[in-house]
Amino acid sequence: MDKKSFTFEEIKQKLVHYCVYQDRCHAEVEQKMKEFLLIPEAKEEIFLYLIQENYLNEERFTRSYIRGKFYIKHWGRNKIRINLKQKQVSEKLIEKCFDEIDERDYEKTLRKIFDDYYSKQNGLKEYQKKSKTIKYLMSKGFEYEKINDIFE
Known part of the structure; x- marks a missing residue:
């Protein structure tokens, strides 16, 4: 399949939309970037932009993930922890955010x-x-x- 080529700005906007639509973790954004043929410097620049503009925030992602999986899906802490680890969220951040669950x-x-x-x-x-x-x-x-x- 031919990858449609986008300008740097278009790719940046697509990734902003991807993050605005729902909170994402860093690993998901990295995965999404693979759809675009970007040089490492461009990836780095977009990543920094998303973080600086607060489109990408690992703690916010982790907190909303924990709330959703517990309050909506009724998962226990172990299942939530395993799934967050698969998304490469650090143990330290996971522990810090578990206070989302009363x-x-x-x-x-x-x-x-x-x-x-x-x-x-x-x-x-x-x-x-x-x-x-x-x-x-x-x-x-x-x-x-x-x-x-x-x-x-």
Whole structure:
């Protein structure tokens, strides 16, 4: 496929739009830049521009990602952390931004998902219900210790 050639300014504008449409992390913007045949200096210049003009902000991205995945998708911290790491967000930044999740909300959400899932496990022995429920909640990214607390 032939890559349509754009001027430097057009590419810059396309990347601004890409960042304005939704918060992006650095890795996503780098990936997007690969669509355009840019020399390293041009990439660098656009990157700096996006950061200086606050179109690209890794902390803002991380905070909105955490809020969305928890409050909308109901993922636990482990799943959120793994997915952010795949986007090359640093552990330090991830930890700093986890305060986006209110601890009471976290426990309430875990409890609700637990109740919904557990109550649907019919015709199983108690230990089977328990082990299926633990597996399910862990797959949603909730910490084993937190899940265990519910059974206490």
